[in-house]
Amino acid sequence: MLNRRRGPTPRRHRVVASPIRLPVAALVFSLAYGTVGFMVIEGFGLLNAVYMTVTTLTTVGFGEIEPLNPDGRLFTLSLIAIGFTAVFTLLAVLTSLVASGQFGRSLTRRSMRQRIEALRDHYVVCAFGRVGRSAVEELAAQGADVVVVEVDPSLEPDMIEAGVLYVLDDPMREDVLERAGIARARGLLCAVDSDASNVYITLLARARNPDLFIIGRASSPESVEALERAGSNRVVSPYRLSGTRMAALAFQPAMLEFVDMVSVAPDLRIEELVLGERSALAGATVRDAASPYEGVMIMAVRSADGSLLVPPRADTELNVGDLLIIVGPMDALSDLAKRAR
Structure with missing residues (x-):
């Protein structure tokens, strides 16, 4: 049994998460630091402590809920220093990510993962x-x-x-x-x-x-x-x-040109179809399968036992499991593919 090589996601898939992790953590710490500090030093309730912390960090300037004592004012200064450092560091990192294109690439990859999963x-x-x-x-x-x-x-x-x-x-x-x-x-x-x-x-x-x-x-x-x-x-x-093709071009250039023409022609393809158990083509002859379509030719039939007919006779009967090599217009081959399933 193969060993499953699972490990942490490589660093390049965390190009956005890694740089902003530290400033975000510092910002969260500032909120917790301010809330706990106002509750302990000033005796504020939880809501008032959160309110004071947010207004201090955002510099809204609504004023103090209650007058602060000297210890509270010193604590507020420390909160401003810590909070402003976290906020401006986060803004600097985000600006750098946007300017370098990493943020856009990260969003593109996330969208791409969702499309791949579908x-x-x-x-x-x-x-x-x-x-x-x-x-x-x-x-x-x-x-x-x-x-x-x-x-x-x-x-x-x-x-x-x-x-x-x-x-x-x-x-x-x-x-x-x-x-x-x-x-x-x-x-x-x-x-x-x-x-x-x-x-x-x-x-x-x-x-x-x-x-x-x-x-x-x-x-x-x-x-x-x-x-x-x-x-x-x-x-x-x-x-x-490459060597085989070069030799074939030397001896049979017209044949390879035909194959190339079929491969690149906008409305002409060579396809292989396998007849499924419920295929509408099972039991039909090669003539019956190709005659409804203009320009369609069944070039080869390989039966389920491995025998190959190149080209098959017009009265060859097709069976479940047969593989057909067909050349023709794309629309006709698409319809044949549906009937082959």
């Missing part, structure tokens, strides 16, 4: 480097909800500019993955530039969500097997993928 079936992307950023852009283009987990605070402006939800913390902490909604997520993309980190994140995520679809990044061939054993459903090696 997500379901979203994708979690670990790291916002070159690979992670490209993955986020593609997922967003497909209309998917995305949460980025990034440990480097210098990338926060880039994530804000991209308009993506994010958690600014270490993705190798289980509590951080939970804040990203890993238990409710549909998929996880481990795009950290360390294979060891990706393996560990995969182990944490798989333990937290057994149904999660995990894609791991492997920089070295030796890490592919480790990621698969850790629980990755798919493993991608950016360097190997």
